[in-house]
Amino acid sequence: MARGVSCLRVFNFVMVTLLQLAQASDWNTVPRKTVSHSALKEVRRFSKPNVSNYTTLQLDEEEQVLYVGAREAVFALFMHDVTEEVKEAIVWDAPVEKKMECVQKGKNNQTDCFNYIRFLQTFNSTHLYICGTYAFQPRCTYIEVRNFTLNKAAMEDGKGKCPYDPAKSHTGLIVDGELYSATLNNFLGTEPVILRNLGHHYSMKTEYLASWLNEPNFVGSAYIQESANSEMGDDDKIYFFFSERAVEYDCYREQVVARVARVCKGDMGGARTLQKKWTTFLKARLLCSVPEQQLHFNKIQTVYTLNNSDWQSTVFFGIFQAQWADVDVSAICQYRIEDIQQAFNGPYKEYREQAQKWGQYSDKVPTPRPGACITNSHRLNGYNTSLELPDNTLNFAKKHPLMDDLVQPVGRRPVLIQKNVNYTQIVVDRVVAASGNQYNVLFIGTGAGWLHKAVMIGSHIHIIEELQLFEKAQPVESLVISKKKKLLFAGSQTHVVQVPFADCGKYRSCEDCILARDPYCVWTKWACTRMGALPKLPDVDQDVEFADISLCHRTPGDLKAENLTVVAGTNILLPCQLISNLAVPKWTFQQQELAHVPDANYEVRPKALLISDVGPQHSGSYRCYSEEKRERFLVGKYWLKVVSKPAMALESQAAASSLELAWLCVFVLGVVCFCLLGVVIYLNRKLKERLEKTAASKEAERVTVYPTERILPKELPKGTKFIPSQTSGTDEKLWESPSYYYSDGSLKIVPGHALCQNGSSPSHNGTANGIPGQPLPTAVQSPTRLNLANIRGANTNGYIRLQLGEEGVDPFSEELRKKLKQRQMLPDANPEESSV
Incomplete structure (x- = not known):
């Protein structure tokens, strides 16, 4: 019970310490540059529908x-x-x-x-x-x-x-x-x-025993040719990296730890014990921790093997993960092959049943050494293969696969720790810089689809940039690199993405190129260029170690000031575009450090300066500098003028001009509307006058029109008044013509397609009287003896227009009036005329 309480106290202490450290600022190395998905250059993507x-x-x-x-x-x-x-x-x-x-x-x-x-x-x-x-x-x-x-x-x-x-x-x-x-x-x-x-x-x-493998999560493997140039005649080995549940700790019997295991390539199993089972299987714990706080990253996510022709220089880079409270933390630890070998050559760990706990094996170790590969010393003793090993060696190997020594990382601490970042994959390239020094460049994928590129400078790591590989957030699930072509390939659920190792064109100045500390980029006389693109190294500038920008030969130059006019009492924001995420803004006012100006209205933000409630005292020259590694670069210059009257400010002047233009448009539209109204009134009056004239004309022409027979003027009724024609200039001739006669308003003769009374067509000889271009009239009786029988019997397509007299004058008029009332029911009927 006491031991359980003690373990609980230790656990609580560690958790509190972890929470404090997870909030530390030095656990968040900031990438110097951020490149969004749309700003990536030379990028290529592959995907297929439904795949x-x-x-x-x-x-x-x-x-x-x-x-x-x-x-x-x-x-x-x-x-x-x-x-x-x-x-x-x-x-x-x-x-x-x-x-x-x-x-x-x-x-x-x-x-x-x-x-x-x-x-x-x-x-x-x-x-x-x-x-x-x-x-x-x-x-x-x-x-x-x-x-x-x-x-x-x-x-x-x-x-x-x-x-x-x-x-x-x-x-x-x-x-x-x-x-x-x-x-x-x-x-x-x-x-x-x-x-x-x-x-x-x-x-x-492997043997199916919990002491061999206990719920492992395999993440990587490596083949190391340790037989090459080996004086002891060693065998090649295959290393496996994984996490598993450990049982060797008293307090944390279910703790997950990181492991490295190895087997020998020439292993053939035992003759009786461990038949077709590994006789060389050994495993050791990989430690990735912050030593001063005894904080351990136990879950290994992935591993990358960096080796050249010389296997002794092989190093392994492992990504470890931990989640403390609500904080996700990723760490990268580096391991040397010699440190792993040393752990496998060290003491074994065993479970002591009497004490019911694990501890270091202290008794005599059988000979030949259990778990060792066949070497020259084995061969000298007659053991040429694992099949010839004695049973006591094999039994010991079966029961003691775990080593007591821990594999410590290089420097005994992580090379990189990041909070709130989930690292998923890593690949490493070893590059020779312009100075001739070698540097390891790490390409690290994240769970959100970003790629961090970092360079190891001694025990320090510098993140050069972060690239957004995928527009939609998704884990980077695989990474491979072409060291010859300097290309990286990333795989995810939706795409394969190809990007170059470096895009040096993003660095526009010599200072920016050198401060990047990118081993792939050098500054020539004209631009920041990728080293692989140069046929030979000319006179170039690069300093990965110290980022010394004094190598750059600055040319005198200045930015053009931006003139601003604002109204007193308002707030204004002056932008300041920094050249990197590591730079800080530094402002001056009237050539004086803004930090020394006693004014509470200034608020320096990461990318701008906010001036609240501006007054005349704020008028003057403002300059913004991007400061990185104690070097300043002018990135913004402003001349601010504060006015008291809003109408004098540029913004107010613009608003007033807009208002004047609006009123001018309103005035012009009013004038146009007024003119249109006058035209409408004028046209309305003219229309009324014309309608009145038309009505008067129609009133004057309310006469009966019909085809009639030829009658002479002397035959017209007494008191008849002749009405001159209004449509012809030959009125006198018409009146003189024996063919047409006009009444006094009660009768008007209109030409029509009429036939003579005898049924024959009218004469068309030269003596025939008629209006040119008009059909000849039908001869009917005069109005004094006109009746319906005459009208109905007339074989003609002409028409008769009758001026009706008073009611009850004669039966004809009465009957015609009834017909006209029926005619008025039609849509196009004219109440003054009717076809009969």
Whole structure:
């Protein structure tokens, strides 16, 4: 009980300390430059409709091809431009029956029951080896490189080579035709295994014991050729990195820790003990911590192996994660191969049953040493292979796979710690700068789709820039680099992205180029240029170590001041565009440091100066400087004038001008409307006058019109008055014509297509009297003897217009009046006339 309380107190103390440190400012290294998705240059992206999970990348630099394994598809892309495919894509989907079986076993048909490509590596010069989850039934086969075709006939069981679950991590390597894989070996994911198969050697695997592997999460592996130039005749080794639940600590029996394990390439298992099991399997804890506070990052996320031809210089970069309260923290630790070797050559750890706790093994260690590779000393003693090792050595190795020593990181602390950042992937390039010094450049992917580029300068790390690789936030799930072409490739759920190692063109000045401390960029006489783009190194400026900008030869120059006029009593914001995220703004007023000006109205913000309630005392010259590494660069210059009357301010003048223009438009529109109103009134009057004249004319012309027979003037009734014609200039001639006669207003003769009384057409000889261009009239009786029978019997298409007299004068008028009333019911009827 007392020990439990003690453990709880220790736990609480550590948690409080972690919370305090998680808020520390030095746990957040700021990238010097931020480049958004739209501002990326020389970037290329690849994706296909209805395809996702571009997470398995394999780069062949000799053939300059990037192979991409996705969900149920494999692509071969040109390394220099991933938007172009070398060959048509391979479709490798799981059959429908396999997907149905996957669903019947309780898996999700939207996420689990597909064939996710999880392993893709070069097998030999002609083939790739590929494995997929195959709807929770892993399968592996070969791809013929030349034609880029999948050999389904050679498909084999992928158990132990590829995980069942696409969400589970795993790792694998092909070494000399043999596959070394670390994964979960069953459907339920409860049987972890580190396996070797495919080759001419026996299949080898780990012992199924919690002391060997206890719920591991495999994240990476590495092949180290330690036999090269070895005086002791050592064997090559394969290293595996993972996290697992540890049982060796008293207080934290369920604590997760980071591990590194190794096996020897020549291991063939034991003859009786550990048959077809690793006899060289050893593991040790990887420590990544802040030593002064004893704070440990226990969960390893991924690892990258950086090695050259000299394997002794091999280093491993691991990303570790921790979550303390609501703070996500990522750390990067660096490990040397010699430190790992030292841990595996050190003391073993054992479980003491009497004390019921773990401790260092202190008894005599059997000979030959358990877990060691076969070396020259073994051969001298007659042990040429692991099959010849004695049982006491093998039994000890079976029971003591864990080493007591911890593998400390370089410098015994992380090289980088970031709070509120989730690092997911890392790759490293070793570059020679213009000075001849070598630097490690780290490319680190984040869970939000950004890429951090950092350079290690001694024990310090400087983040050069951060790039937004994906517009939509998503984890960077894989990274590979081409060291020859200086290109980086990133894979995610939706895209493959290709970017160059450096975009030096973003640095517009010599000072900016040198302050970047980018080993890939140098300043020439005219621009900041990528070193690889230069045929030879001319006279260039670069200082990765100290960023000494005194190397730059500044040319005198000044910015043009921006004149501003504001009204007293208002607020104004003066922008200040800094050249980097590491720069701070420095303002001067009238050539004096603004910090020394006793005025509470100034507020210096990261990218602007706010002046509140401006007054005449604020008028004058303002300058903004971007200060970085104690060097200042003028980035803004303003001349501010404060006026008391709003009408004198530029803004007020603009507003007044706008108001005057608006009133002018209103006045002009008013005048136009008034003129239009006058025109309407005038036209209305003219229309009324014309209507009155028309009405008077119609009143004067209310006479009866009809075809009539020829009558002489002497035959007209007594008292008849002749009315002159208004439509012809030959009125006298018409009146003299014997063919037409006009009444006194009660009768008017109009020409019509009339026939003579005898039924024949009128005469058209030269003596015929008629109006030119008009049909001849029909001869009917005069009004004194006109009746309806005469009208109805007239075979004519002319018409009669009658001036009706008083009611009851004669039967004809009465009957005609009734007809006219019926006519008025029609839409186009004229009450003064009717066709009969």
